[in-house]
Amino acid sequence: MEQGSVDVIDGKKIQEKYLREEMMPTIFCDGCGIGNVLDYTLWALEREGIDMDNTVFLSGIGCSSRLPGYVDVDALHTTHGRALAFATGVKLTNPELHVVVFTGDGDGIGIGGNHFIHACRRNLDVTVVCVNNFIYGMTGGQVAPTTPETKKATTAPYGNIEPPFDMSKMAIASGASYVARWPVNRPSMPINSIREGLRNRGFSFIEMLSPCPTAYGRRNKFRQIDQMWEWYAEHTMLIEDYEMIQRYGSEEEKAGLQDMITMGVLHREEKPSLSERIRRLTAEVMEK
Amino acid sequence: MNEEFERAKKVIGGAKQFIHGDTAVSYGALLAGCRFFGGYPITPASEIAEQMSRLLPRVGGTYIQMEDELASIAAVIGSSWTGAKAMTATSGPGFSLMQENLGFAAMSETPLVLVNVQRSGPSTGQPTLGAQGDMMQARYGSHGDYHPIVLSPNTIQETLEMTIRSFNLAEEYRCPVFLMICADLGHMREMVEIPQQVDLFQRKKPKVPRDEYIPFGEGTYGKKKVPEMAIFGTGYHTYVTGLTHDEHGFPATDDQEDHDRLIRRQIEKITDDREALTDIERRNLDDADVAIVSYGIASRSALEAMRKAREQGKKVGYFRLKTIWPFPSHAIEKLSGKVNKIVVAEMNLGQMYHKVNEYACCEVSLASKIGGEIHTPNEILAEV
Numbered sequence: 001m002e003q004g005s006v007d008v009i010d011g012k013k014i015q016e017k018y019l020r021e022e023m024m025p026t027i028f029c030d031g032c033g034i035g036n037v038l039d040y041t042l043w044a045l046e047r048e049g050i051d052m053d054n055t056v057f058l059s060g061i062g063c064s065s066r067l068p069g070y071v072d073v074d075a076l077h078t079t080h081g082r083a084l085a086f087a088t089g090v091k092l093t094n095p096e097l098h099v100v101v102f103t104g105d106g107d108g109i110g111i112g113g114n115h116f117i118h119a120c121r122r123n124l125d126v127t128v129v130c131v132n133n134f135i136y137g138m139t140g141g142q143v144a145p146t147t148p149e150t151k152k153a154t155t156a157p158y159g160n161i162e163p164p165f166d167m168s169k170m171a172i173a174s175g176a177s178y179v180a181r182w183p184v185n186r187p188s189m190p191i192n193s194i195r196e197g198l199r200n201r202g203f204s205f206i207e208m209l210s211p212c213p214t215a216y217g218r219r220n221k222f223r224q225i226d227q228m229w230e231w232y233a234e235h236t237m238l239i240e241d242y243e244m245i246q247r248y249g250s251e252e253e254k255a256g257l258q259d260m261i262t263m264g265v266l267h268r269e270e271k272p273s274l275s276e277r278i279r280r281l282t283a284e285v286m287e288k
Numbered sequence: 289m290n291e292e293f294e295r296a297k298k299v300i301g302g303a304k305q306f307i308h309g310d311t312a313v314s315y316g317a318l319l320a321g322c323r324f325f326g327g328y329p330i331t332p333a334s335e336i337a338e339q340m341s342r343l344l345p346r347v348g349g350t351y352i353q354m355e356d357e358l359a360s361i362a363a364v365i366g367s368s369w370t371g372a373k374a375m376t377a378t379s380g381p382g383f384s385l386m387q388e389n390l391g392f393a394a395m396s397e398t399p400l401v402l403v404n405v406q407r408s409g410p411s412t413g414q415p416t417l418g419a420q421g422d423m424m425q426a427r428y429g430s431h432g433d434y435h436p437i438v439l440s441p442n443t444i445q446e447t448l449e450m451t452i453r454s455f456n457l458a459e460e461y462r463c464p465v466f467l468m469i470c471a472d473l474g475h476m477r478e479m480v481e482i483p484q485q486v487d488l489f490q491r492k493k494p495k496v497p498r499d500e501y502i503p504f505g506e507g508t509y510g511k512k513k514v515p516e517m518a519i520f521g522t523g524y525h526t527y528v529t530g531l532t533h534d535e536h537g538f539p540a541t542d543d544q545e546d547h548d549r550l551i552r553r554q555i556e557k558i559t560d561d562r563e564a565l566t567d568i569e570r571r572n573l574d575d576a577d578v579a580i581v582s583y584g585i586a587s588r589s590a591l592e593a594m595r596k597a598r599e600q601g602k603k604v605g606y607f608r609l610k611t612i613w614p615f616p617s618h619a620i621e622k623l624s625g626k627v628n629k630i631v632v633a634e635m636n637l638g639q640m641y642h643k644v645n646e647y648a649c650c651e652v653s654l655a656s657k658i659g660g661e662i663h664t665p666n667e668i669l670a671e672v
Contacts, residue, residue, distance in 0.1 A: 023538065053523040058366075069527055069539065074520040076369060077529035078362065079392050085359035089366025089374065090520060092350045093324055097370070097521050115362075118355040278350060285345040 011039070018042045018052070023070050028063065031217070031225045033184035033210030037131050038067050040187060040208075041100065044194035055098040056090050058083045060112060063138045063212075064104040064131035081112030084119040087126050088274075095275040098198065099126040105146040106136045109167050113145075120174035120203050125273035127197040127204045132167060133212035141215030148259075152219040168207045172267045177202035179267040183209040183232040193265060202273045209236070209261070239264035292321065292347065293486070299346045303482050309447045309473040310377075312480055313403050314339035316451025317375055319486055322401070323349035324374035326363035328356055328382060331415040332471040333405035336377035357385035365389060365398045369528060371519040373455055375401040379471075380409040380422055383429070390464055391430030392530045397504070397515070397554065399458035399491065403451070403467045405474040408660050417660025418470035420584055420635040426466045427613050433551050435558040437461060437565065438613035440468045440584045444478035450610070456489040457565075461557055462514050468612065470635070472585045472662060492516045498524050504550065505535035513557035559614050567610035568619055572598065576605030578672050579623055580655075581644055582633040583609040585662055590633045593668035604672055612640065617647045624648035631655050631671045633663055 019042075028034050045052070052073050059065035061080035068075035078086045083101050091099045108116055108130050119126070135153060136142040143153035143160050146167065150159040168181045178200040180193035190208060197204030211217060211228040222228040239262045245253045272280075296318040307315070313336050317325070325340040327333075337353065344351040350367075354360040360376045367374040378386065383404050393400055408414035409421050422429075426438045437457050441450040450467055458465040492510040494501045494517075503526045507514045515535075518524035527537040532547045540546035558565070569587075572594060573579060582590035587608045597604035607623060607630075609616065620643075624630060630648055632641040633655040641654040655671040657663040 052525070054521055056370075056520045069529070072525050074518075074525055075527045076366065076520075077527070077531070078365075079388055079530060082358060082362045082389065085354060085362035086366035088352065088354070088359070089324065089326060089363035089368075090370045091366075092352060092363075093367040093370035093372045093374075094521055114355050115359055118359070278345075282345050282348055282350075286348060288346070 014042050014046055018045070018072060019070055020072050026070060027066055029214040031211060031213035032063070033133065033208065033212075034064055034067065034131050036184045036187070037064070037129060037190070037208045037210060038070065040190045041129055041194055042071075043191045044198060047191070048195050048198050050098050050198060054096065055100065057100050057102065058087045058090065059102040060107040062104040062107045062136070064102050065107060067102045081107050081110065082115060083107070084112065084115040084124070084126070084128070088119065088124055091125055091275060092278060095125070095279070101126050101128045103128060103130050104137075105130065105132040105134065105167065106144045109165050109170060110145045117170065117174040120171050120176040120205070122274040123175055123177050123202040123271055125201055125203070125275050127194065128206065129194060130167060130205065130207045131210045132207050133210045133216055135212050135216035137212045137215040141219065151216075168205065168266050171203070171205040175203070176205045176267065177269045177271055178204040180205070180265045181207040181209070181261070181263050183236055183263065184211065185229050185232065196265070201276070202271060235259065236261045236263045238262075239266055293319065295347050297482065297484070299343055300482055303484065304479060305482065306477055306479050307444065308335070308475050308477045309444050309469055310335035310405065310475070311339050312444045312448040313377065313451050313467070313469075314343055315482060316448040317401070317455070318343050318347060319483060320373065320452040320455035321488055322373045322375050322455060323347065324364065324367035324372040325349070325351045325376065326354050326360040326367065326374070327376050328354055328360045328378070330379045330382045332407055332474045333377045333379045333382070333403065335474070336403060336405070357382035358389060361386040361389040361393070361402070364400050365393050365396070368398045368400050369520050373399070373459070375403065377403040377405065379405050379407045381412060383422055383425060387425070387429040390436070391432060391434065393464045394430065394434035394436065394554065395530045396528050397462040397517070398464070399462050399517075401451070401454045401458050401465050401467065403469065406468060406470040408658065414660045416471060418472035418585060418635065418662070419658065419660065420468070420470060420586060420639070421658075422468065423612060423634070423636065423639040426468060433555060435555045436463055436613060437465045437558060437611070438468060439465070439610060440612050441473070441610065442584055442587045442608065444473070444476065445480050447473060448480055449483070452483070452486055456487075459489045459491045460511070460514070462517060463558065468584065470585050494518050494524060502535050503537045504533055511557065513553050513560065562614045562616070563618060565611050565614055566616040566619055568616060569606070569608040569610060571606040573605035573607060573623070573626070575603050576627050577603040578629045578631060579605045579607045579627045580631045580633055580668060580672065581607045581609065581620070581640075583612060583640065586633050586635050586657070589663045589665050590668055592665035593633075593672065596665055596669055597672055602672065609640070615643050620644055620647040621649070624650040629653065631668065633668045635662065
């Protein structure tokens with residue numbers, strides 16, 4: 001089968017293989033993108049032939065952090081924002097394990113910001129799949145560090161007055177070795193990016209722009225899912241096109257880049273992971 | 289196993305060493321099989337991290353300095369679930385920051401050891417000076433109902449030995465264990481004999497196949513209220529959450545009975561063994577009219593106060609708590625039936641005093657000292 005193509009029958013087999021039947025149905029609302037993100041992750045695991053006996057999923061708190069509970073795997077559903085710190089202990093204790101972390105925008109860069117930048121800096125060998133829905137969904141729609149300016153939230157009833165964080169840029173600046181971003185309505189690219197993330201020996205960050213009709217959409221005219229798709233279409237641009245316009249575009253085209261969210265593989269770099277550095281140190285010191 | 293212990297002994301070096309309490313902690317940890325340390329610098333506990341960063345790589349273990357204390361204890365919990373004996377060390381401000389994840393450790397029944405080298409608080413307080421101000425925080429610092437095990441030594445030798453005991457208890461009871469020392473013990477040097485052999489408790493792991501394993505139910509071949517713990521990566525697919533969970537580990541957040549059953553078991557696994565966990569040093573209590581109850585560094589002044597009182601012909605006895613929590617309520621009850629008065633000597637404005645008062649049927653008075661100094665024996669004597 002070709003990379004990225006989706007087979008419905010196989011999709012069912014994948015669900016049977018990876019999900020915990022007894023945990024269904026999920027807690028997610030209609031139109032939520034988190035299910036898609038889980039689906040893409042499972043496809044990526046399947047395509048990479050990852051042994052689930054040798055895999056640990058971690059998460060913090062929030063809607064996206066409920067994902068590991070639906071997967072038949074060792075999982076640590078931790079405290080708000082701290083999943084990467086827990087993951088550090090897991091990975092360093094058994095570097096052979098595949099470690100996958102699910103997080104959201106509030107969990108990952110709000111309360112978990114400090115852990116996020118340091119896990120990137122260390123190039124901790126984990127794959128982070130981040131559901132960015134621009135809002136605190138589980139608590140009912142409070143403004144997040146990623147909420148675009150002027151968008152409304154229960155705690156920003158007149159519109160958000162703060163500038164939002166660009167999580168992927170933050171990851172690159174902090175030292176992550178693989179960073180990709182995709183909206184959730186483009187199935188094959190995220191699957192490929194998660195696969196690449198799983199293969200990368202280092203910190204892999206896959207940011208998924210994902211709709212939250214319940215907490216974000218209804219206050220911002222995105223209640224219908226196709227309204228959100230439209231917004232993604234208008235506000236995202238492939239990194240290659242973005243860079244091309246930056247270089248060769250007209251002034252008008254360049255002006256259009258403002259507030260544009262780049263998508264694609266944003267960064268790729270070969271460098272030693274934290275586990276590798278520790279292994280080298282241990283080998284060196286134990287010989288003495 | 290034996291090979292690992294021999295390697296630890298070799299890395300530690302001389303069988304008799306003149307070391308301070310922080311070093312004793314690191315030696316004890318190494319001998320107990322600790323192979324993961326996640327920490328963050330803080331006075332007066334930093335020397336434990338320094339020692340562990342030197343020692344752990346030499347026994348194949350992992351040291352990591354995390355970005356803050358929240359992360360340190362989180363990494364320790366992750367490591368423990370991945371099969372290592374894991375620890376951190378901190379002092380008051382860091383201990384406060386760790387409370388959230390310590391609640392997670394209690395809820396997820398994660399074995400870990402935390403050494404608190406106490407300093408004067410609240411807040412930044414007196415960073416370099418000792419105190420015993422975190423005794424109640426050790427018991428009740430996180431939200432909700434839970435029960436850690438808390439120990440307190442009073443010599444450097446005992447600090448080393450109690451560190452080993454802390455790891456054994458953490459593994460046996462699947463709970464956080466706190467070793468409470470203070471800046472004075474942490475930085476004081478005494479001659480210490482390195483144990484040449486130790487008994488180590490091996491974590492109980494499931495022996496049944498995956499579909500029969502109940503991760504948060506009853507233990508099947510160890511203690512009944514302590515379930516076996518499957519290590520990540522061994523094929524058991526355990527779901528571990530801080531949410532109230534059923535015995536299979538899955539969220540059960542709106543059922544009163546599920547929560548009641550889970551939390552009571554987690555607490556009773558400790559309190560059912562209250563007598564077995566009790567560890568008390570008693571001196572001159574047979575004929576005593578007054579007993580001085582103390583623990584940690586303050587007990588060294590209490591011992592001297594007792595000796596002075598005896599010299600003066602006063603019938604004073606010495607009662608030292610080595611296990612702080614679970615509180616030895618039965619032993620305090622019994623003691624208070626034999627003496628007319630109990631004096632609690634501690635370096636705070638009254639913490640364990642309240643607990644003693646709760647169970648004693650005699651007069652209880654408090655000899656407190658704060659400000660980073662240990663009581664003089666006379667200050668304790670004045671209360672006797």
